[in-house]
Amino acid sequence: MISRTPFFNQTVIVAGILNLILSCGLSLGFISSFLEQNAERNHLRFSSDVQKSIEIAGEIAFLPSIVIIPLLMQKKGRKIAIYATTLPLLLSWLISYDTKNVGTIITVNILHNVALGGAVATSSIIISEYCDPNYRATFLMLETAMMSLGILISHISGMLSCWGLISSVGILTTLTPLIATYFSPESPYWLTSQGHIIKAKECFYNLRGAHESALNELDDLLTTQKRKLQQMVIKPIRRLNLREKVVDYLKSLLKADFLKPLSTMILLFSFVGFSGENVVSNYSFRHVFNLANGKYIGTIILDVMTLICSLTACVLIQIIKRKTLFLFTGSFSLVFLAMTMILLILQSFEMFAKDYLWLVLSFITGFIMFMSLGTSALPFSILGELFPMSYKGIGSSLTCAYLWAFGNxxxxxxxxxxxxxxxxxxxxxxxxxxxAILYVVNNVLPETHSKSLSEINELMKMSNCVVESKLEDNNTFDNLMLFIDV
Incomplete structure (x- = not known):
């Protein structure tokens, strides 16, 4: 019988999330491969207008998903968010077995994008809250590796027209998070934010144990929540109408506790977005391979390289601190990008022979490798760490919405x-x-390596909340029934 240690319990929930990410990677590769090959085995032909309609339908489903599911997570808990993300994906894989018309593939793509939006917006937050700070970085970096692995599997299966195989693997990878979530506890961070302190402690001990560092993290978590409740108690109580509630909520979004992590995440994702990594890589490999199925071979080579770099990043993140790794990989990406630019400029003045164009490809490959070694994945990892508990839902939604809008x-x-x-x-x-972005990031990004979420929140706070800093624990407040589940 397997001993259910805290690390085992963390691994179960993380395995579920990683399988969900893997399934999302499969869905991305499935749709692209299916459309590119026009599903010849099923005798389907899609015109460019139909393909565009399929893609637009997916985007229309993706946008509400990155708003609704994080807000659902904020209100109803992390487990509900996983169910809301996984069930549409499971349904899509079941439907994909019988893809015989345009309506079916549109439905599959819509359900895929609902799940993808939910997974992108919530997975990092869930892993960050469930995992020990010593393991959290590796688990978060594995998200990118699982996405790459899913895309790789689907591209290989798509090249062989094994659509049923992709659907079968997709079903298995969506059943795993459903089972893992059912047997896992709710996030102790979310339970604490809702005032369920006794249950939060039980879940925390189940996930982290009772060693010194875990107890210190739990104490910081309870102290932070106690201070929030103290501030609520000293405020005058009055009933607000709907308009006043909306205005009050919008005002809360102008506080430094929210704007600072939001602006930091926008900078990080802008750096990745400006790189144009996918455009450069796809363009490069498409023109290198000229044999039969060449574009698929080039895509698969790129997928393998991205997967290897993502797995290497999981090791590096345990050795090198987060901020250091981002600055290191980002700087070397810029070096390779600068070398590529210089060679292209020389070529435009006919000072660079075409026989050496392989050198340009080598620099582009180096650029992609360093981006994949940490720069592309780290913003998604940090997304789950920077926002305070009360802003995680809206913060994740706005950040992912910005990423989508900026990338497009x-x-x-x-x-x-x-x-x-x-x-x-x-x-x-x-x-x-x-x-310019890398310079600003160097000045504003805190180091989150091996720090608890409470410690990270303290690093992100602006020192302008005098009332909060002066609040002290007192026995009278402890005697109130605010910390007891009803």
């Missing part, structure tokens, strides 16, 4: 910018933008 804007503007300023001009603009 970059993709749409790239052809226009390239036509006006050329490829080397575009690379120069990208290089300057990324360098």
């Amino acid at each position: 804007s970059i993709l749409k503007w790239i052809p226009t910018l390239t036509a006006h300023i050329g490829v080397y001009g575009l690379l120069l603009l990208t290089l300057l933008s990324m360098s």
Whole structure:
């Protein structure tokens, strides 16, 4: 019989989340492979307009998902959020077995994007709250590796037209998080924020044990919640109408506790978005392989390289601190991007022979490798750590919405910018933008390595809350029944 140690309990819930991410990776590869090959085995043909309609339907489903599911997570708990993310994905895989018309593939793509939006917006938060700070970094970095693995499996299966295999693996990888979540406790952080202190302690001991560092983290968590309740007690109590509630909530979003982590996350995702990593890589490999199925081989090579780099990052994150790893990989990415730009400029002046174009590809490959070694994955990992408990839902929603909007804007503007300023001009603009962002990130990003979420929140706070700093524990407050479950 397996001993259910705290680490085992953490591993169970993380395994469920990672399988959910793996299934989302499968869904991304499934749709793209299916559309590219036009499902020849099923005798389906999709025009460019139909393919565009399928993609738009997915985006329309993705946007509400990254808003609704995080808010549901904030209100009803982390386990409900996992169910809300996983069940649409399970249904999509069941439907995908019989993809015989446009309506079916649109339905599958909609359900896939509902799950993808929920997973992107909530998975990092859930892992951060369930895991010990010593393991949290590796578990969070594995999310990117699982996404890459899912895309790789689906691309290989798609190249062989094994659509049923992808659906079967998809079902298995969605059943796992459902089972793991059912047998796992609720997040002690969420329970504490709702005032369920006794139950939160039980769940915390179940997940972390009772060693010194765990007890210190629990004490910090309870102290933080106690201070929030103290502030609520000393405020005058009055009934607010709907308009006043909305205004009060919007005012709370203008506080430094929310704006500072939000602006930090926007900077991090802007750095990744400006890199144009996917565009550069796909463009490069598409023009290198000219044999039959060449584009699929190039895509698979890129997937394998990304997977290897993501797994390597899981090791590096245990050795190198988060901020250091981001600055290190980001800086070397800029170096390779600068070398690529210089060679393209020399080529435009006919000072660089075409026989050495492999050198350009090598620099682009180096750029992609360093991005995959940490720069691309770290913002998603840090997303679950920076926002205070009361802002995790809305913070995650706004951050992911920005990432989607920014990424789509970059993709749409790239052809226009390239036509006006050329490829080397575009690379120069990208290089300057990324360098400026990296400089600012170096000054504002806190180091979260091996720190509890409470400690990270303290690092992110602005020292302008005089009332909170002066509040002290007192026996009278402890005697109130605010900390007791009803």
